[in-house]
Amino acid sequence: MTKKRKISLSEEELIVALRQREKVAAEALYDMYSASLFGVIIRIVQNNELAEDLLQETFVKIWNSFSSYSPDKGRLFTWMVNIARNLSIDKIRSKDFKNQIKNHEFDLNVTSIDASRNTSYKPELLGVKDLVDKLRPEQKIILDLVYFKGYTHLEAADELSIPLGTIKTRLRMAILQLRKYFN
Amino acid sequence: MEDIKLYIESGILELYVLGDLTSAERLNVEDMARNYPEVQKELNEIAATMEQFAVENAIEPHDNLRSEILGQLEYTRTNPITSQQATTDTKVVSLQPARQTNFYKYAFAASVALFLASLVALFNTYNQLQESRQQLVSLQQQNQSFANRVNFQENQLNQYKQQLSNKANSLVPGADSVRSTVNNEQQLIALQQQNQNFSKRLALQAGELKNSKRKLAVLESQSNNIVSILSDSTSRFIRLKGLPFSPKSNLMIAWNPEKNELWINKRASTLPANDPEHQYQLWAITKLKPVSLGVFDITKKDSILQKMTSVEGATAFAVTLEPRGGSEKPTLKQMVVMGLAHK
Known part of the structure; x- marks a missing residue:
């Protein structure tokens, strides 16, 4: 492997360094989290180039708004991945992006994104590894809609014509299942 | 407490971690977490699970992106990681010049020196061990993300094949589309053969995908023709x-x-x-x-x-x-x- 060694810090050290806006903090942040964030982004937008742009936007936003992060409200990654997801979901819902689809810019799987708002659900487009196969289909659908397609639980309930309470419990069951898998 | 258990079971904490709550609901969850340790514990576990989920599905972005992105950020200080200065000065044990040759004195001094030397050696070895362990872990992670990336691309390729064959089936097999279907078939077979060569394959895929995209666009416009005449009110x-x-x-x-x-x-x-x-x-x-x-x-x-x-x-x-x-x-x-x- 020709890759340079990656920088890795503990979450506490990283947070301190990030507050001081040191370069090493940015490097560590990138090395520790870029692949995880990129994996989420690319599954939302299903397009490599766009995902790279969004990864960049995500890091800039994390860097510039780091003062608004507070560790007692949760993990660093949770805060970051929600930034990445929000930016990506805003993107696929933007006029710009939809026009691009209309103009037959046939980038990878745009049809699946087009489908995100109105037509049928296609879990195979996810490309998430077999670990998601551990989930029951109804859990998979909800995790996909909410996590990768950016539906709120209200919208998901509407889309699937399922009561709100059921949506919430299924989402919980899905995450519990993942938890079991990781432990 | 039964209420707390119900609260946790309701699924609201998952929505909190996924960022799918109004700000009022969010404040309420944070309040509950402060007051009930079991709520806080549950939140932590959900967040850790979702992080693990992302790690398992990580995809390594292109290498060039790192410097590009890091170049976009503004820094206060730019000095590289300040490695702890080597403070472990080697102790020097000064020995009195032997007035009288005392074998045991020298022997003792020698063993002290030896002991110190072996401590230093042990310390170094330990550091090296730690370092290689870290390298191993990071190599494993890189491997994993690389494999994920390959999986992901393979997946996309398969979807592409699927789309192509779906399109080809649903369209009028006029001369052009028949030819391009045959072409596609051949390309796919060729692609499968190339799959054996792991490193070449990624580069090839990009080109093939571009081709297929173009063909897909052609097929798509034909299909649009048909759809437009079928749905046009003046037809x-x-x-x-x-x-x-x-x-x-x-x-x-x-x-x-x-x-x-x-x-x-x-x-x-x-x-x-x-x-x-x-x-x-x-x-x-x-x-x-x-x-x-x-x-x-x-x-x-x-x-x-x-x-x-x-x-x-x-x-x-x-x-x-x-x-x-x-x-x-x-x-x-x-x-x-x-x-x-x-x-």
Whole structure:
């Protein structure tokens, strides 16, 4: 492997360094989290180039708004991945992006994104590894809609014509299942 | 506490971690977490699970992106990681010059020196061990993300193949699309062979995908043509009905005079299959003069739609059975179906 060694810090050290806006903090942040964030982004937008742009936007936003992060409200990654997801979901819902689809810019799987708002659900487009196969289909659908397609639980309930309470419990069951898998 | 258990079971904490709550609901969850350790614990576990989920599905972005992104950020300080200065000065044990040769003194001094030296060596070895452990872990992670990336691309490739074959199946296999379907088939076979070579494959995929995209766009525009004539309100759908020569036959035509397009729907037709010496010929009757709109075959394995020549001002359409290649004028006694252009 020709890759340079990656920088890795503990979450506490990283947070301190990030507050001081040191370069090493940015490097560590990138090395520790870029692949995880990129994996989420690319599954939302299903397009490599766009995902790279969004990864960049995500890091800039994390860097510039780091003062608004507070560790007692949760993990660093949770805060970051929600930034990445929000930016990506805003993107696929933007006029710009939809026009691009209309103009037959046939980038990878745009049809699946087009489908995100109105037509049928296609879990195979996810490309998430077999670990998601551990989930029951109804859990998979909800995790996909909410996590990768950016539906709120209200919208998901509407889309699937399922009561709100059921949506919430299924989402919980899905995450519990993942938890079991990781432990 | 039963209430707390119900609260946790409701699924609201998952929504909190996924960022899917209003700010009021969020404050409420944070309040609960402060007051009930089991709520806080549950939140932590959900967050850790979602982080692990992302790690398992991590995809390594392109190497160049790192410097590009890091170059976008503004820093206060730019000094690299300040490695702890080596503070472990080697202790020097000064020995009195031996006034009297005392073997045990030297032996003791030597063993102290040896002990110190081995401590230093042990310390170094330990550091190296730690370092290689970290390297190992990071290599494993890189491997994992690389494998994920390959999986992901493979997946996309498969979807592509799927899309291509779906498109090809659903479209009119006119000459062009048949050829491109065959082409695609060959490309896919070639791609599969290339799969064996792991590193070459990624580079090849990019090119292949671009090609396929282009083809897909062509197929797509054909399909759009069909869809547009089918859904255009100015299109007319005309049923040609059987004549005494072949009373049970009929044929549907979609005609859009404004766009000057005309298609025949073979799937919905009951025309008998023609023999190799003959072909059906479509005619338009304009100002009582027949105009040929082209010939077509009906075989057992037929496509759905076939595009024919269109014409202005047709009052009726008819089909006759003619020698292969068609005739100048319709053979009236072999007219199989006919229908008026206007109701």
